Amino acid sequence: MKLAIRPQSTWQQRIQVPLQVVLYIAFFLTAQRLVDWLRLPLPANIVGMLLLLALIMLRVLPLNWVKAGSRWLLAEMLLFFIPAVVAVVNYSQLLRVDGWRIMLVIMISTLLVLSATALVVDRVYRFEMRLAARKKERQGE
Template identity: 70%
Template sequence: MALAISPRRMGMLQRLGLPLQLVLYISVFVGCDRLVNWLHLPLPANIVGMLLMLVLIVTRIVPLGWVKAGSNWLLAEMLLFFIPAVVAVVNYGDLLRVEGWRIFLVIAISTLLVLASTALVVDRVYRYEVARAACKQGNNA
């Protein structure tokens, strides 16, 4: 005899999914923050937490479906997390008027460097994979 979940109970489980996923994210962050402080790691807790979540997802301890809705919601509401940056811009308006062009120049150059280095790495990895696939195909023939 199979156990059936009623549609009402299924709807309640779906509504609780997002808050439970957010609790999971917060718990991982708090745990990693304590771990970083305890071990005196030179990395911020959010980086350690992302690495931990990556390991949990890759090893399938935490299925990707369990964290998908929470991550989609966080990405959709990302502007909310940038409000402190907007407040800083408002508080330091004089600095931006005087030195804003230099700040913008540094941001623009660093963004271009990151984009260029990312493109270079992706190109090199792609070429490596193509050569590896061709070598593998040549060995099989």
């Protein structure tokens, strides 16, 4: 049975993204206070994302409450990188002299991050497969 999705009114569409962005800001501020209060060795943005993930996975916060805002932020991400472009323009002499070293560090660190991510995904996938096999064995008994 397929449920019909009711279209949102224009008012809901216009207010949804700003409200979700405000929600993200509230998560960040809450996470910042938690980091300061508990003296956590993690940045507040990571703690906020973990908090948001936990609330979504525990079904306290419905996914559709954060979906439109996250899509908008991802679509506008280039605007958040403008300061990096300005820094490149301001330090062009540094890039001419040490640019190859900077690029080498960026390439190596990117390779390390991608490799670590692939390793973690592979391990989690194998773990999930073992759990599924155990569950199937128990159901077969």
